[in-house]
Amino acid sequence: MTTGPTPHHFNQPTRRKAEFIRPPNTLKAKVGSGGLAEKILNKAQALLESNSVDFMPLAELYLASLMNGIDNARKEVLITDAEPLIAGILYPAMQLKANGGMFHYQLVTRTADKLIQFLEVIESPDEDALDIVMAFHSTIRGIILSRITGDGGRHGMELMDALDEACLRYFDRHPGQRKDTDFDYIHSVDDQTP
Amino acid sequence: MYQMHNISILVVEDNQPMMDIAKSLLLTFGVGHVIGAADGEIGFKRFCEYNPDIVLADWMMKPMDGITFTRLIRNDPRSPNPYVPVILMTGFSERRRVLQARDAGVTEFLVKPFNARDLYKRIAQVIERPRQFVRSGDFFGPDRRRSRPMNFSGPYRRENDISNPDARERLRAQQMEAHEILRKIREKSGMSPGEKFGAINPNDIDML
Numbered sequence: 579m580t581t582g583p584t585p586h587h588f589n590q591p592t593r594r595k596a597e598f599i600r601p602p603n604t605l606k607a608k609v610g611s612g613g614l615a616e617k618i619l620n621k622a623q624a625l626l627e628s629n630s631v632d633f634m635p636l637a638e639l640y641l642a643s644l645m646n647g648i649d650n651a652r653k654e655v656l657i658t659d660a661e662p663l664i665a666g667i668l669y670p671a672m673q674l675k676a677n678g679g680m681f682h683y684q685l686v687t688r689t690a691d692k693l694i695q696f697l698e699v700i701e702s703p704d705e706d707a708l709d710i711v712m713a714f715h716s717t718i719r720g721i722i723l724s725r726i727t728g729d730g731g732r733h734g735m736e737l738m739d740a741l742d743e744a745c746l747r748y749f750d751r752h753p754g755q756r757k758d759t760d761f762d763y764i765h766s767v768d769d770q771t772p
Numbered sequence: 773m774y775q776m777h778n779i780s781i782l783v784v785e786d787n788q789p790m791m792d793i794a795k796s797l798l799l800t801f802g803v804g805h806v807i808g809a810a811d812g813e814i815g816f817k818r819f820c821e822y823n824p825d826i827v828l829a830d831w832m833m834k835p836m837d838g839i840t841f842t843r844l845i846r847n848d849p850r851s852p853n854p855y856v857p858v859i860l861m862t863g864f865s866e867r868r869r870v871l872q873a874r875d876a877g878v879t880e881f882l883v884k885p886f887n888a889r890d891l892y893k894r895i896a897q898v899i900e901r902p903r904q905f906v907r908s909g910d911f912f913g914p915d916r917r918r919s920r921p922m923n924f925s926g927p928y929r930r931e932n933d934i935s936n937p938d939a940r941e942r943l944r945a946q947q948m949e950a951h952e953i954l955r956k957i958r959e960k961s962g963m964s965p966g967e968k969f970g971a972i973n974p975n976d977i978d979m980l
Contacts, residue, residue, distance in 0.1 A: 595908065595909075596906050596907065596908040598905070598906055599905040600905075601902070601904075601905060603902050604825070605857070605898065605902070606899055608779050609774040609775050609776060609899055610773075610774060612774060613774055614801060614802075614892060619888055622801060622888035623887055623888040625796055625797065625800055625888075626793065626888050629793055631792075636787070672863040672864055673832065676884035677787065677790065677863075677884070679885025680790060680793060680885040684885075687885055694866075
C-alpha cells in the first residue's frame with residue numbers, strides 16, 4: 579500500500595454529476611415470464627417468408643434516389659464538405675440494403691451492404707469513386723429487373739467478387755482515399771439475411 | 773409464457789410494406805395493441821396519445837427521423853413516459869452509426885433485414901434486461917454501458933487472468949519456485965531472512 583500523498587488526479591472535483599435512475603419494470607409485470615413458444619416464433623417466421631410484397635416499385639424509388647445522389651455528387655465536385663454528398667448516396671443504399679432481404683432479395687442486401695462499406699471508408703466522392711457507385715447501381719438494377727431473389731447462387735457470388743475487385747482496384751489507385759475506420763470493408767461481409 | 777396481449781407497441785415506419793410486416797409479426801407474437809405511425813412527427817403524437825409499452829421505430833424517415841423522435845420521447849415535457857424502451861430499426865450496422873443511435877437514447881438496435889427471432893430477441897431483451905437510466909448534463913437516456921454478468925463461464929480473455937484456476941495454479945508454482953531460489957541464495961550467502969539483497973551481484977551466485 580502507498581503511504582505518500584494522494585495523487586493529484588484523485589483530488590480533482592467532479593466535473594459532471596450523473597444521476598442513475600432505475601425505472602419500475604412495468605413491462606415485465608405486464609407480460610410475466612416464460613418467453614414465447616417455439617411454435618409462435620416459427621409461425622411468425624413462416625409469415626415473414628411468405629410475404630408476397632412486390633419489391634420492384636420500392637426498389638425503383640430507392641434506385642432513383644441513389645441515381646440522384648450520384649448526379650448531385652458529380653455536379654458538386656468543388657464542394658469542400660464531402661459528407662452531405664456521400665450521405666445523399668449512402669441513405670438510399672442503406673434503404674436498399676435494409677429492405678431487399680425483407681422482401682426476398684438477399685442479393686440486393688449483400689450488394690448494397692458492400693456499397694455502404696465502400697461509401698463509409700472513402701474520403702470524398704471523386705469521379706473514380708462515383709464510377710464504382712454507378713457499377714453498384716447498375717448491378718442492383720440488374721438484379722431487380724431480372725427478379726433474382728435469394729442469394730443469386732454462383733452468379734451472385736461472381737457479381738460480389740467483381741464488385742470487391744473494383745473496390746480494391748480503386749484503393750490501389752487512390753491509397754490516400756481510405757478513411758481510418760475500425761472495420762475492413764472487404765472482410766466484414768454480411769451474414770444477416772433472414 | 774409471455775402474456776403479450778397485455779402490452780401495446782407503437783411502430784413508426786414510413787415504408788408501408790415494412791410497416792405491414794412489422795405489425796403482422798407483432799400480432800403473431802400476440803401483442804394486444806399495435807399502433808402505427810408513418811413518421812416521427814405522427815409517431816410522437818400517437819406516443820403521447822396511447823402511451824405504448826414499447827416503441828419500434830425506423831431510423832430514416834421524413835420529415836422526422838427515428839433519432840429526433842427518440843430525443844423527443846426522452847426529453848420533451850409532453851412525453852408521457854421518457855423511460856419507454858425504444859427499439860430502432862435500420863440498415864446501418866457500422867459501429868459509429870450504432871453509437872450515434874445509442875447517444876440519442878435508443879434502447880436497442882435492430883438491423884434490417886431481420887427475421888422473426890431477431891425481433892423477438894430485442895423485445896425479450898427490453899422485458900428481461902431493462903436498462904437503468906442516466907441523467908447527466910447533456911444526456912438523458914438508457915445507461916450506455918452494458919452490465920457484465922457476474923457468473924461468466926466463457927473463455928478467459930487472458931491466459932494469466934487471476935480468476936482463471938489454471939493460471940492461478942501456474943502463478944502459485946512460479947511463486948513457490950522463486951521462494952525456493954531466494955532461500956538457497958540466503959543459505960549460500962549467509963544472509964538472514966530480513967536482510968536485503970542490494971549488495972549482492974546475481975552473477976556471483978551460480979544457482980541462478
